[in-house]
Amino acid sequence: MNVFGIIKLFGKHNGKRNHRVSLKNMIPGLFLGIMIPLAVILVIYSSYIARSVEVSSSHSSRSQLEIFKSHLESTMKATERVMSGMVSGNAQFQSFSVELMLNDMYNQSYNVQQILKSNLTANENLYTMAIYSPVNNWYTGEYNAYYEITATQRIQAQKNLEPEIKRLINQGDFDLSKWFFHSVGGRDYLLRGMNYRTVYCIAVIDLERLNTIAVQNYHMNGTLIFGNGKTVIYPDLKLGLSPDEIQKAGDSYLITDAVRKYLVVSEQAGYITLIYARPYDGILNEMTLFHIIVLICAAMAVVAVPFVSIWLWKLVVNPISHLTRTIEAIRSGDFSAHVDTYAVEEFRQVNDMLNQMIDEISELKIASYEKELEKQNTEYQLLQSQIRPHFYLNCLKNIYGMAESGQNKEIQQIILHLSSYLRYIFTISKDCVPLQKELEVCKNYADLFSLNQHQDIEFSLTYDAVLTNIPIPPVSLLTFIENSIHYGFVPGQKLKLVLKVSRIVTAERVLIHIIAADNGPGFTRSVINSIDKEEMMIDGKGKKHVGIYNVLKRFRLRYGDDFAAAFRNRDGALVELFFPYTEGEDL
Missing domain, CATH: 3.30.565.10 (Histidine kinase-like ATPase, C-terminal domain)
Structure with missing residues (x-):
């Protein structure tokens, strides 16, 4: 086909153009028609992955919390059974309800202390168990051997706990109906007490120690927060959680808006609220390698759309447009018009042939x-x-x-x-x-x-x-x-x-x-x-x-x-x- 044939081809009646497809519009159209939906699908899928990863992380945190809750409840119930057995059926314990001679108190307390030690060994969550007899002004306690504390620390804890427990019992402020939170000497504890007449058996759980156990034994790399359903007792991470947010963390999960973000879930152990706050460093840190690759592909697809469009425009659309303009100029009689040379080999061959025909026609015209x-x-x-x-x-x-x-x-x-x-x-x-x-x-x-x-x-x-x-x-x-x-x-x-x-x-x-x-x-x-x-x-x-x-x-x-x-x-x-x-x- 010579140049006049090309001109004729591009110059047919406009009424027939409705039945044609423009190559310079079709190629970018096909690209955008494929890439934009693909990018949208990848973005939606990435959002779904992000949500799924977030939910999965919350499920993982909740599973850890539920395991810990189960062990804590087991400790609390086992301790209550031991205390109940002593209060109701241990003669040595009951004997402290009346005045005893000092030698008798030492003899009677030995058997009781062995029971306390046995329960502490079986329940590492317990910090200490003690017996207090106001009648005899007798206080003796046993500490859990799993607690890595020095003798000095043990003496200091005993010096803080003993007078406070005595005070609460003597003043009638010790709640014998349930476990309750109490702060002693700048540390927070969970206390439980039972009595036989005027002798009391007390169990103490150190909340700070529970966090250490959670990290070491349950691989909980966050912080355990204890509350009573409406108020955070210990430790206060300044999360600013409202009762409704605590309820939401119990039903699903919550990501805080604090400067340091936390993923929060909660469980109820009786009237005690267990809140697990795990540092949340962003969705990328929660994703697997596959998820990150999909997310990167989605981002690259979105970013690539304009750049590839410009590349296609320069590589395909611009040469076709220039070729069309050159042919229109030739139709108008301007034989000085020539087509530029482009990188695509096919366009270069067509352009060279067209330029050669234009030069030949110009010579014939001259x-x-x-x-x-x-x-x-x-x-x-x-x-x-x-x-x-x-x-x-x-x-x-x-x-x-x-x-x-x-x-x-x-x-x-x-x-x-x-x-x-x-x-x-x-x-x-x-x-x-x-x-x-x-x-x-x-x-x-x-x-x-x-x-x-x-x-x-x-x-x-x-x-x-x-x-x-x-x-x-x-x-x-x-x-x-x-x-x-x-x-x-x-x-x-x-x-x-x-x-x-x-x-x-x-x-x-x-x-x-x-x-x-x-x-x-x-x-x-x-x-x-x-x-x-x-x-x-x-x-x-x-x-x-x-x-x-x-x-x-x-x-x-x-x-x-x-x-x-x-x-x-x-x-x-x-x-x-x-x-x-x-x-x-x-x-």
Whole structure:
């Protein structure tokens, strides 16, 4: 397919374009049609993964908390069973309800202390168990061997706990119905007590120690928080949890809005609320490698859409658009248009072939133009030869008329003017002459006619001195003067001729403006119609009038579409010629 075939292909009727598919729109459309839904799906799936990972993390935390809760409840129930057994059926324990001798108290307490030690060994969550007899002012306690505390720390804890427990019991503030929270010496404890008359068995759980056990034994890498259902008792991480949020953490999970985020779940162990707050460092830290890869793919897909679109635009759409614009320019006759070379091999081959065809067509067009120019020059010379005989015959006819009337002196003057004119005519060897010579022959012809016809002619000639040497077709202005003299006389009126040459300066260029006018009857409508259509004028007898037609044709051949002419009537015939002025084109 040659370039004209391509032009034809791209230039078919617009009505058929609705049934076509534009490649430059189809490729980005297909890409966006695939990538955008894919990116949306990946984003939605990533959101689902993030939510699933978050829920999974909460389930993991809840499972850990439930295991710990189960062990804590087991400890609390086992301890209550031991305490209940001692209170209800241990004679040695019950004997402390009455006053005893010091030796008896030591003997009776040994068996009780062994029971306490056995329970502490079986329940590592317990911190200490003690017996207190207000009647005997006797207090003895056993501490869990699993607690890694020094003797000094043990003595200090005993010094803090013993007087506080005594105070609570003596003042009746010790709640014997359940486990309860109490702070002693800056540490928080969970206390439980049972009594037989005036002797009390007390169990103590150290809340700080429970957090250590949770980390070591249950792999809970967060913090255990204890509460009573509405209030956080220990430790206070400044989470600012409301009762509703604690309830939500129990039903599902909660991520705090604090500076340090925590994932929070809670469980209820009787009336005690266990809250597990695990540091939450963001969803990425909770994800597996597979989840992170999917999330990265989703982000890359979203980011890649604009970049790949731009890449496709440069690689495919832009070359096709440029190719289309180039073909449209060729259709408009601009064979200087060429297609750029692009990276895609197929586009490069098409562009190279198209550029080669454009160069070949340009060379053919130049050769055709040169042949047409040669033909126009031949036609131009023929048109000039048609004007000269027409003028010769008019001059000879006038001299013949003067000879018949015996006007010898006038004939001499006429012959002088005629010889000057003929010298101008016979010396014309080019297709253009200087404006000055054409203006002189126009004045000479008016004087020649005035002598011949014994009629005064008022001839007004004005011109821009800069334009005296510009080239114009010979005998061109003379033709308008001749026609004005031939058709412009009105009985009883002096003929006035005007010939004016000037410049019109515009923003784009400079134009030469020539006016040829007379005060005669003007042009007929048929003449103006023929001139407007650039047709040769034919009178009612079928005779062709080639003067004005040939002048316009010669100007058109020289200046092409840059030449314009206007013929109208304004107090007589008025002719205006416009053509471009090129500085330095003087003859």
